[in-house]
Amino acid sequence: MKVNSPHARDVMYHLHPFTNLAQHQESGPDIFRRGEGIYVFDDDGKRYIEGLAGLWCASLGFSEQRLVDAATRQLELLPVYHNFAHKAVEPAINLAEFLVEQAPTPMSKVFFTNSGSEANDTQVKLVWYYNNILGRPQKKKIIARHGAYHGITLAAASLTGMQYAHNAFDVPIKNIIHTDCPHYYHYGEAGENEEEYSSRLATNLENLILEEGPDTIAAFIVEPFLGAGGVIPPPTGYYEKIQPLLERYDILLIVDEVISGFYRTGNMFATEIYGLKPDLITMAKALSAAYQPLGAVMINEKIHQVLIEGSRKFGIFGTGFTYSGHPVPCAVALEAQKIYQERRIGEHVKSVMSCFQHRLHAFADHPLVGETRGLGLIGAVELVEDKATRTNFDPARKVGPWVMNRAQEHGLIIRALINDTLAFCPPLIIDEQQINEMFDCFAKALDDAMHHFAGNGD
Ligand SMILES: Cc1ncc(COP(=O)(O)O)c(C=O)c1O
Numbered sequence: 001m002k003v004n005s006p007h008a009r010d011v012m013y014h015l016h017p018f019t020n021l022a023q024h025q026e027s028g029p030d031i032f033r034r035g036e037g038i039y040v041f042d043d044d045g046k047r048y049i050e051g052l053a054g055l056w057c058a059s060l061g062f063s064e065q066r067l068v069d070a071a072t073r074q075l076e077l078l079p080v081y082h083n084f085a086h087k088a089v090e091p092a093i094n095l096a097e098f099l100v101e102q103a104p105t106p107m108s109k110v111f112f113t114n115s116g117s118e119a120n121d122t123q124v125k126l127v128w129y130y131n132n133i134l135g136r137p138q139k140k141k142i143i144a145r146h147g148a149y150h151g152i153t154l155a156a157a158s159l160t161g162m163q164y165a166h167n168a169f170d171v172p173i174k175n176i177i178h179t180d181c182p183h184y185y186h187y188g189e190a191g192e193n194e195e196e197y198s199s200r201l202a203t204n205l206e207n208l209i210l211e212e213g214p215d216t217i218a219a220f221i222v223e224p225f226l227g228a229g230g231v232i233p234p235p236t237g238y239y240e241k242i243q244p245l246l247e248r249y250d251i252l253l254i255v256d257e258v259i260s261g262f263y264r265t266g267n268m269f270a271t272e273i274y275g276l277k278p279d280l281i282t283m284a285k286a287l288s289a290a291y292q293p294l295g296a297v298m299i300n301e302k303i304h305q306v307l308i309e310g311s312r313k314f315g316i317f318g319t320g321f322t323y324s325g326h327p328v329p330c331a332v333a334l335e336a337q338k339i340y341q342e343r344r345i346g347e348h349v350k351s352v353m354s355c356f357q358h359r360l361h362a363f364a365d366h367p368l369v370g371e372t373r374g375l376g377l378i379g380a381v382e383l384v385e386d387k388a389t390r391t392n393f394d395p396a397r398k399v400g401p402w403v404m405n406r407a408q409e410h411g412l413i414i415r416a417l418i419n420d421t422l423a424f425c426p427p428l429i430i431d432e433q434q435i436n437e438m439f440d441c442f443a444k445a446l447d448d449a450m451h452h453f454a455g456n457g458d
Contacts, residue, residue, distance in 0.1 A: 006031055006043070030408075035062020038427045038434055040413070049438050051407075051414040053427045056227060056259045056378075057290035060339060061427040067291040070335035074328045083112075083325040085316075092325030095334050099298055102337075104271040105278060108301040112294065112325040116258040116284035117151025119295035120221070123254050123280050124155040124176075125319055127219045130252075130303055133310045140175045141212060142219045142254075143205070147181030147418075149228035150221065150256055150282075159221055162229060162418070177212070179205050181226070184235040185371045185382070185390060186419075194236040202241035214249040219280075224270035227259035230421045231373060231380035239274045252279040252303075258295070262286035263340060263428055265376030266350040273375075279303055286428075289336040292329035345428050349377050355432045359439040360424065368399075368450055377428060381442075383420040383449075392419045393453075403449045412441035 007028040016024060031043045038061050040050050053059060060067065074091060081089050096110035113119045124142060131139040142159065144150065150159035157165045158172035161181065166172065180201045181187065188197045209217050220242075226232040246253050255278035260270035264286065267273055271281070279302060284295035299307075311317055323329075340346070353376050360379040364372045370384030370392075383400060385393045393399040400420030407414050407422075415423045426438060 037061045037063060038430050046411070048408065048411050048413045049434065049441065050427065051412050051438050051442075052423060052425050054290060055285075056425045057285035059262060059264075059286035059345075059428045060289040060291075060336060061429050064289065064291070064339070066339060067289060067332050067335055070331050071292065071328055074331035078327050081327055082322060084320060089325060089327040089330070091327045091330035091334060095330045095337075096325075098334065098337055099283070099296065102268060103281070103298060104269040105276070106300060107281065107298045108304045109299050111297045111299070111320075112330065113284075113296065113321060114293045114323050114326075114329075115151070115295045116256075116282060117153040117156040117295075118321065119258070119282045119284055119297050120150045120156040120159055120254075120256065121153045122297050122319065123219075123221070123282060124159070126280065126297065126299065126303065126307070127252060127254070128175075129310060130306045131218050133306050133313065136215065138216050139218045141217050142176050142221060143208065143217060143251075144176065144178050144221050145181055145226075146178050147183065147226050147229035147232065148178075148221070148223060148256075149226070150223075151258075177208070179208055181229070181232075182234050182238055183226075183230070183232050185373075188235075198235045198237040198241050201235075201238065202245060205242060206245050209245065209249050209251070214251075217249060217251050219252040219254050220246055221254040221256060222276075223256045223258070224260045224274050224276065225375065225378075227378075228417060228423075230382070230417050230419060231378055231423050231425075233373060233375055234274065239276060243275075243277060253277060254280045254282065256282040258282055258284045259378070259425070262337075263346045263349050263376075264378055264425070266346055266353055267376075268346060287336070288329050288333035289339075291336070292332040294326075294329035294333055349428055352430065352432055352435060353377055356424075356430075356435050359435060363439075363443075363446065366446055366450075368446060368453075374424070377430070378423075378425045380417070380421045380423045381446075383422070395420075397453070399449065399453060402452065403445050406448050407442055407445035410441040410444050412438055412445070414442065 010029045032040050033043050034041050039047050041047050083092055099110050100107050128140055144159040144161055146161040148161040150156045158176040161178045182201055184194050184197050255271050255276050257269050261283050279300050281298040288294040356377055360374055361372045363369050363381050368383045369381055370390055371382045373380055385391050400416035404414055404416040417423050
């Protein structure tokens, strides 16, 4: 590394998110310089398929000129303004209207944030505020699930059910608790089918609600399928058994569509696929095709009415960010939504997803693979040491990260998640030939891993 190279300066000055900081001192960064379609190019000009669309977000790839133009137009017209104290900007109005009209279940209002984490933090605040205004200050606990990922601001990190988000950060905060991770492959018991497993999880949830006291439980938050926790679709019958409990005990449902929203599954929202009935919905990432940071919370009229009541009591609704409804990200998001509709991106996803799922599930026969899973244009391959007992490798061997690095050498960027799970979530514009190219690269990395790890214990 040359002393003044970007690599050296990165190590010297830049504290990276979600990075092993000790290792980074040795390895430095991989620097990326430009993008084209589903590909990104590093500073040596080497081309990679971005098999995770960046961080599950670059739905329209890396060179959509219309989004650049939409940002430029807005920057020239009104580059920044706010929405506090009755002020408004048209892109925020138009985007809010669009989202409410397209909502998967009847919704009423949209509140903008800069990220998915901020949106989920806002959800927690809204749920607490709602119950305070309703005069039930004890009804505050929010149940999330082990294995969930909801972000990393204080309340969102608390909702996240992953140890790495909690280690030494003094979270979860008060009033956030967790129930079972709904992963049949690992937690289903011998002789128990998926439906029975779902019944057991529903019973566990009901027992938790009863133990804590139903009058203390305010909300349940779910990703329709777990995303960063391993791309885990729910077991059969799961939501059919869970949702009646929420109704029975007057518990709000927050659906986090940050990864699943905007056609990742072929449908605009995964809420539709699972028949969910959210009171609040979280959105981000593909909302703006990730060309500008943007998140949003959408609430139904039941919640909205209570917020209005709050303002009658307290005056202003005392939450919001300088950049809530910033005109540039909202203009870009509107353009992204227009592109999704004009290019029928949902139909496109439906037309290529069988190829994607077919190639993904073909890895199930590989000696290193325990489970393949996914839906739409998202999926994962989980590696195991022992297929029969479904036992993962010792994490110290870093088998998943090894495969991820090897795939990168072969020109494919993917992500190694917990339990040596490799995740795929390419830009939605990917075609069948590129899907084949992506999985061909992965096949090479997996075969390399088999030779590397065959019995050598390292
Ligand atoms: C389901 C889900 N919710 C929330 C978040 C947090 O979003 P952000 O990273 O924009 O804060 C993520 C990020 O991956 C996510 O996958």
